[in-house]
Amino acid sequence: MAQTDTMILNMGPQHPSTHGVLRLELELDGEIVVKATPHIGYLHTGFEKNMEYKTYHQCIPYTDRMDYLSTVSNNLAFTMAVEKLLGLEVPPRAQCIRVIWAELNRIGSHLVWLATQALELGAATPFLYAFSEREKILDLFEMASGVRMMTSYSRIGGLMADLPAGWIEKLAEFIREFPARVDEYETLLTKNPIWLKRTKGVGVLSGADALRYSLSGPNLRASGVNWDIRKQSPYLLYDQFDFRVPVGEVGDTYDRYLVRMIEMRESTRLIDQAVRVLPAGPVRSDNPKVVFPEKERIKESMEDLIHHFKLATEGFSPPAGEVYFSVEGPRGEMGYYIVSNGSNMPWRVRVRPPSFLNVQAIPFLISGKMVPDVIAIVGSVDFVLGEVDR
Amino acid sequence: MADLLKCPLAERERVVGKGRAQVIIELTKGFWLTLRRLFSAPITIQYPEEKRPSVPRARGLHRLERHENGLERCIGCGLCAAVCPAQCIYLEAAENTEEARYSPGERYCRIYEINEFRCIFCGYCEEVCPVDAIILGPQMEFSKGNPKDFIYNKERLLVPLKSKGELPASKDAGSRSSSGLVASPMS
Numbered sequence: 074m075a076q077t078d079t080m081i082l083n084m085g086p087q088h089p090s091t092h093g094v095l096r097l098e099l100e101l102d103g104e105i106v107v108k109a110t111p112h113i114g115y116l117h118t119g120f121e122k123n124m125e126y127k128t129y130h131q132c133i134p135y136t137d138r139m140d141y142l143s144t145v146s147n148n149l150a151f152t153m154a155v156e157k158l159l160g161l162e163v164p165p166r167a168q169c170i171r172v173i174w175a176e177l178n179r180i181g182s183h184l185v186w187l188a189t190q191a192l193e194l195g196a197a198t199p200f201l202y203a204f205s206e207r208e209k210i211l212d213l214f215e216m217a218s219g220v221r222m223m224t225s226y227s228r229i230g231g232l233m234a235d236l237p238a239g240w241i242e243k244l245a246e247f248i249r250e251f252p253a254r255v256d257e258y259e260t261l262l263t264k265n266p267i268w269l270k271r272t273k274g275v276g277v278l279s280g281a282d283a284l285r286y287s288l289s290g291p292n293l294r295a296s297g298v299n300w301d302i303r304k305q306s307p308y309l310l311y312d313q314f315d316f317r318v319p320v321g322e323v324g325d326t327y328d329r330y331l332v333r334m335i336e337m338r339e340s341t342r343l344i345d346q347a348v349r350v351l352p353a354g355p356v357r358s359d360n361p362k363v364v365f366p367e368k369e370r371i372k373e374s375m376e377d378l379i380h381h382f383k384l385a386t387e388g389f390s391p392p393a394g395e396v397y398f399s400v401e402g403p404r405g406e407m408g409y410y411i412v413s414n415g416s417n418m419p420w421r422v423r424v425r426p427p428s429f430l431n432v433q434a435i436p437f438l439i440s441g442k443m444v445p446d447v448i449a450i451v452g453s454v455d456f457v458l459g460e461v462d463r
Numbered sequence: 464m465a466d467l468l469k470c471p472l473a474e475r476e477r478v479v480g481k482g483r484a485q486v487i488i489e490l491t492k493g494f495w496l497t498l499r500r501l502f503s504a505p506i507t508i509q510y511p512e513e514k515r516p517s518v519p520r521a522r523g524l525h526r527l528e529r530h531e532n533g534l535e536r537c538i539g540c541g542l543c544a545a546v547c548p549a550q551c552i553y554l555e556a557a558e559n560t561e562e563a564r565y566s567p568g569e570r571y572c573r574i575y576e577i578n579e580f581r582c583i584f585c586g587y588c589e590e591v592c593p594v595d596a597i598i599l600g601p602q603m604e605f606s607k608g609n610p611k612d613f614i615y616n617k618e619r620l621l622v623p624l625k626s627k628g629e630l631p632a633s634k635d636a637g638s639r640s641s642s643g644l645v646a647s648p649m650s
């Protein structure tokens with residue numbers, strides 16, 4: 074009788090379907106995955122540790138670079154955590170713009186997810202369509218912040234600057250056209266028999282298991298658990314807007330797809346509502362101990378100049394204490410836990426990364442599945458390795 | 464589940480009807496869409512022949528500004544170096560003398576270096592500069608073969624003097640402050 078043995082296959086770290094440098098060690102019995110072990114750490118950058126040696130203001134550009142597809146929600150979670158620590162109020166205009174940016178970012182991130190997921194399952198057209206739409210979002214980011222991806226637009230106490238002239242018009246054009254684009258993606262995929270065969274019933278995750286793995290965001294909702302931080306503990310102006318939270322029924326790859334498609338539509342509606350109520354006024358708090366004074370003011374007032382110098386050279390020192398604040402990022406709960414010892418630098422910054430927890434569920438999801446399904450499932454949980462390793 | 468049912472998508476058929484006809488119909492819809500898009504205007508930009516227009520707030524390669532009369536704006540206060548998260552600015556200030564005057568005030572910057580290799584283009588230096596001396600410009604393409612070439616010294620950063628040619632159009636330096644006011648030159 075022939076002796077059969079399992080085979081070890083390394084998927085990654087240089088594999089296009091692992092969305093970065095994830096290495097999956099697959100133990101295969103023929104085409105069936107017996108055991109899967111994710112190996113992470115290839116992108117370890119020491120951001121968390123580094124932030125202990127930076128002033129709070131200097132930490133902001135670090136947060137962008139963890140999850141480079143949802144820079145806005147990273148900035149938001151960090152700056153709002155510090156604002157909570159300081160008890161700082163942010164002007165309503167800044168809050169409204171933050172909502173608009175966070176939702177644009179959610180759409181952009183879901184578009185990249187859709188594009189790569191479709192490409193991996195053999196559909197190249199949605200990939201090109203989705204990226205051309207995301208380009209418009211990046212253009213909007215660039216117009217207001219000067220940079221397409223690492224925006225660092227949110228600042229402690231407000232925003233980097235007000236929106237430039239013409240920005241709202243450009244945004245209006247985007248949200249007018251975008252629902253039709255989502256219809257197009259759906260024409261290509263939602264009822265496509267090949268797409269259905271590859272995703273329906275593949276990688277089923279029950280709500281209980283999703284909770285057991287601490288999943289959040291679209292993955293948790295696809296498994297039937299109605300949990301969205303924007304609804305459960307509203308921040309910014311989310312409690313004033315009308316939006317629906319899609320919840321899946323089965324928890325398979327197809328549901329994870331549907332949930333994200335609906336979220337893109339709901340985000341568009343949210344932006345539309347936010348633009349309508351966008352108040353006028355300043356975009357930064359006027360607390361001179363924390364927020365840089367306006368440039369023209371420091372040329373006139375000695376007091377402002379002194380504040381400016383002090384802020385730029387040593388930053389500000391929040392009271393000693395600890396704070397946790399999380400926002401609903403595109404991949405799930407994006408949280409920052411900050412411990413302050415009263416100095417001008419955080420004593421400890423701990424990130425609650427949705428991607429890390431998503432990767433954690435992968436071995437459970439792919440064990441016992443076929444190799445082609447591994448691609449579909451790994452893609453469907455959506456993670457960014459920059460954030461997993463930090 | 465109940466939530467999803469409220470959404471328009473869920474009202475549609477979630478499962479494709481069985482049978483070959485349905486499969487062909489759905490695939491044809493997709494191909495028809497692709498075919499239609501084939502005749503729409505292309506959105507691809509033929510880089511590098513064609514380039515995207517830069518935005519006024521672009522955060523690209525730095526430059527050091529001058530006053531209208533050609534004197535350097537930088538006063539060597541060191542705020543930019545202090546606020547830089549990447550710690551990539553090195554500067555040494557010195558006193559102006561009557562024989563050698565570089566900037567209008569008492570002090571000027573003798574050495575000013577930015578390691579663009581380390582720089583993360585956060586724009587903080589521009590944001591804190593009290594005299595709008597350091598500006599991030601629209602130049603995004605400056606890759607080089609040698610890492611040492613990324614250390615930009617004062618000569619490479621300073622905009623050329625007017626007499627040697629036209630002074631590059633100055634970016635609206637104040638456009639990033641929320642009031643949108645243009646910074647006035649110090650005199």
Ligand code: SF4
Binds near residue numbers: 577
């Ligand atoms: S852009 Fe940021 S990283 Fe670059 S020199 Fe200025 S402060 Fe430093």
Ligand code: SF4
Binds near residue numbers: 537592596597
């Ligand atoms: S560039 Fe501006 S911030 Fe930097 S040393 Fe010169 S004057 Fe000061």
